[in-house]
Amino acid sequence: MNNPRRNNRPDYNSTCAEALEQWLSTEHLWDKAINSPNEIAQDEKHAIMDWPPLEEMEENSRKYLGKSLQDLIHLASTDPVSLTYPECRFIHDDFHILGELESVKYSNDQAGRIIDEGERWKKWQKAREAVSSADEFKAVTNVQGTDLYRDKLKEWTEPRIKAEQRSRTHPPDWVQKIIDSDDKAWGYVIYRPFIQGEQSDETKQAWDACWERFNELQSGQPVPVFTIGAEEITGTKVFDFVDYSAEMAEVNCLRGDFRDRREKGNLKPGVLSNVFLVMSNECRDSYTTGEKFGWLWAIDPEWTLPNADEDGYDGRVAITWGQLFNKFYDFMSAQRFTLKEIWQDFHEVNRDLSEGPLAGWLFSRLPKKNWPDI
Numbered sequence: 001m002n003n004p005r006r007n008n009r010p011d012y013n014s015t016c017a018e019a020l021e022q023w024l025s026t027e028h029l030w031d032k033a034i035n036s037p038n039e040i041a042q043d044e045k046h047a048i049m050d051w052p053p054l055e056e057m058e059e060n061s062r063k064y065l066g067k068s069l070q071d072l073i074h075l076a077s078t079d080p081v082s083l084t085y086p087e088c089r090f091i092h093d094d095f096h097i098l099g100e101l102e103s104v105k106y107s108n109d110q111a112g113r114i115i116d117e118g119e120r121w122k123k124w125q126k127a128r129e130a131v132s133s134a135d136e137f138k139a140v141t142n143v144q145g146t147d148l149y150r151d152k153l154k155e156w157t158e159p160r161i162k163a164e165q166r167s168r169t170h171p172p173d174w175v176q177k178i179i180d181s182d183d184k185a186w187g188y189v190i191y192r193p194f195i196q197g198e199q200s201d202e203t204k205q206a207w208d209a210c211w212e213r214f215n216e217l218q219s220g221q222p223v224p225v226f227t228i229g230a231e232e233i234t235g236t237k238v239f240d241f242v243d244y245s246a247e248m249a250e251v252n253c254l255r256g257d258f259r260d261r262r263e264k265g266n267l268k269p270g271v272l273s274n275v276f277l278v279m280s281n282e283c284r285d286s287y288t289t290g291e292k293f294g295w296l297w298a299i300d301p302e303w304t305l306p307n308a309d310e311d312g313y314d315g316r317v318a319i320t321w322g323q324l325f326n327k328f329y330d331f332m333s334a335q336r337f338t339l340k341e342i343w344q345d346f347h348e349v350n351r352d353l354s355e356g357p358l359a360g361w362l363f364s365r366l367p368k369k370n371w372p373d374i
Contacts, residue, residue, distance in 0.1 A: 019109040020116060023050075027120065030127035037130040045131045048124075049140075050094045057095045064097060064371055065090060076139035080148055085156035089372045091143040099374045156372075171229030174330045178233050178270075185270025186329065187238030189261070190296070191254050192279040194243040210284040213294065223325040237325060240268045251299060251316065254278060258301045275332050275339060276301060277324075278316075286359060293320040295360030298328070300339045317343040318360035327364055337366055 014022065029048050033040050042054065051057060061069040065087055076083055076091055083091075093103050113121045129137050143149055171179060178186045195207055218237060224230050242261075248254060258276045261267055278297040287294040295318045303315025317339055319328050331337045337345075346361035353363070 016109060016112050020112060023109075023113060023124075024117070024120070027123075030123055033127040033130045034123070040131050048127050048131055052096055060095070060097050061090065069095075073135050073139045076142055077135040080139075080142035080146075083143070083148070083152065085152040086372050088143055088149050088152040091139060092149045094140075097371055100372070103372075160373075169228070171232075172227060172330065174334050175224065175227060175229040175233065177333075178236075179229055181270070183269060184233050184236040185238045185268070186233060186236065186325075186333075187240065187268075187271050188324070189240045189242060189258060189267060189271050189276040190279055191242045191244050191258075191276065193249070193281070194245050206284060206288055209288045210279075213287040217294070217321050224329075225322075225326060227326075236270075238268055238270045240271050251278070255299065255301050255303065258299075262301070272329070272332055274301070274335065275299065277319075283318075291359065293322060293358060293360060293362055295320045296324070298332075298339060298342075311340075311344070313340050313343050315339070317346055320358070320360035320362040322362055323360075323364075327366070328361070331366065342366070 026047050029040070029044050032044070033048055040048070045051075046053060052060075058069045061067060061072050065072060065084075072087060072090070076087070089103065090097070093106055096106070098106055113124070128140075132140070170176070178184055195204060218239070223234055223237075242257070244254060244257070248257065254276070262273050267273055276299050278299055280297060283294070283296050285291075297316050298319045300315040305315070308314035319342075328342070331342060332339075342361060342364075345364055345366050349363045349365060350357040
């Protein structure tokens, strides 16, 4: 049997009147539930309760809360105060995964039922109790019929509001960490080809132009851009250049050299130890041929696969200059994201750019908001 009322999914584009009409469309089931609860099928029960299908409820409980639906309901019925805000939110929204605005609208629609149809709302509650187990009805009542949800919401939002307020007057944590260090050093090991005497004048001129542009960028505006505290660390960036010969040009050779330097303690203070940069010929050209954004390769020194993985990631990602001393340093220094996660973000964003893809990671959707903060 198909679930009544379109799988009980709330219609977020409906007006209050339409939502009320949709709710009242199940009134015939309320009578059946009150008079003959044993004859109510599972899909009818979920339509009465405003719940999604059982399989969806169970899957979302495991996915978003890390516990079984049965355990969640039992906890809410026996010890509701111990519930987390996400657990409360899930029950409060009748086991739907709703965004913040959707959740507010859903709550408003529910409140409208009491205001506009007080007697029918009481009848609906009676029907819900008739088709619920004792644990289920108590769990829902403990969350939806008390101030518990409001209290949990306050606990959840207060530290986030304080963090947002603090961000307007204080440096980000990763910038503050640099400011508090002894020499305020921060930067990268950068591998670049050794320019030999037998190379052509054209090649030498290309590299000279590249480093001229590179130096202009690194001595230009304060970085990280538009960040409190940037002026204190702009002049303390570290570039630990390593010239490599043609014999070392293969990236795995560079990985081995970097790991060897790291293990021997030969990295300069402040440079990251979990990633290094490579200025290849194609990177060089991005600084000299009029490309909008110059970039370098960021390399994962721990990558061991001989080729790319099943997703196409091969242990490196192109990073634009504009992000090297902004989000990229933040993400890698605090290990907030892996290089592969940044690579995935780069390709996801690139697919949606109206002016076409960029050669390197510049725009980002990281960190992504997850439920219940979406």
